[in-house]
Amino acid sequence: QVLCIDNEDSILIGMQSLLTRWGCRVWTARNREECAALLNEGVRPQLVLVDYHLDEGEVGTDLMRWLRAELGEPVPGVVISADGRPEMIAQVHAAGLEYLPKPVKPAALRAQLSRHVPL
Template sequence: MQNFLTNAFRYNPEGRVLLGVRRAGHDYRIEVWDDGDGIPLARQQDIFQEFTRIERQGAEQGLGLGLAIAKGISQILSQPLGLRSWPSRGTVFSMTVDGSDASAVNANPAVAAPNRVRELEGCRVLCVDNEQDILTGMTQLLSRWGCEVRCAQDVCEAIQQISEQWQPEFVLSDYHLTNQQTGLQVLQQCQLKLRACFNGVIISADRSAETQQAVTGLGFTYLSKPVKPLKLRTLLQQRGK
């Protein structure tokens, strides 16, 4: 619901937003309405995908992770999402929740969820990318998981983030940086300073065999863009191994 509300205000900064609940048989449908521009019909099928966003003049731009995260959570909780939108009139996102007796829920408390949340608590991650929007999105995502995140845009800034007091467990770097620098140079410089006591990951849209071999040949991990949050989380859960 937080992601629905965030999007409603982001893409409708001067408009109105309404949060409400409707009965749907024995269930409840929580809805977030806005009176913005609406979502084009051709885009309604893919806005729940990672790194998909709709350009709006005058609107604050996100990285396109919010709705993808909401979809993933809804699937885990078996709470269906809904979307209705009308051009130039607005949009409504909804989530349907089970209206069963609360005592039935309390009879089987979920004890594993808190442990999963704490798995990445305090995990130190250094993100390197020459695009500030990417760094902002990664920081928001990783912070939700409890990670300690620092960011840099090139080799020099990456090294400056490392100290005796803060040493990353993971270094995530884009492959192509500014001034003809590469993510491999970032990881190699980190290796010299940290003596290989970290997990190096290259994130790139270049899926050529040569690039992947160059990364894995040096003992680092390769991830293709766009990075799926679930795949990234699974990788970070290998901390200490």
């Protein structure tokens, strides 16, 4: 059960297609409001894949902090970004999250997934 958060619809469509083929149940959201709506529907992801740079200045690490607080558990998360600055990657790791560079290589994504969900 994977939640994908990105502000680009084309990325969400691609991730949903790929992850569904791998047997995952996938939910997508573009922002905190859409995540809140999913949580209100009872969605409880086993893993969250989140873009670093979201709309309106929101960053993936902040959204994950909020999501973990809402769920009341430290759900695993992977921040996906084309921003490969060492300080940004350090911030991701300091938040207890993994990092994958964009464009995402399917093999690297599958390796991350297999650490958190049965494939």
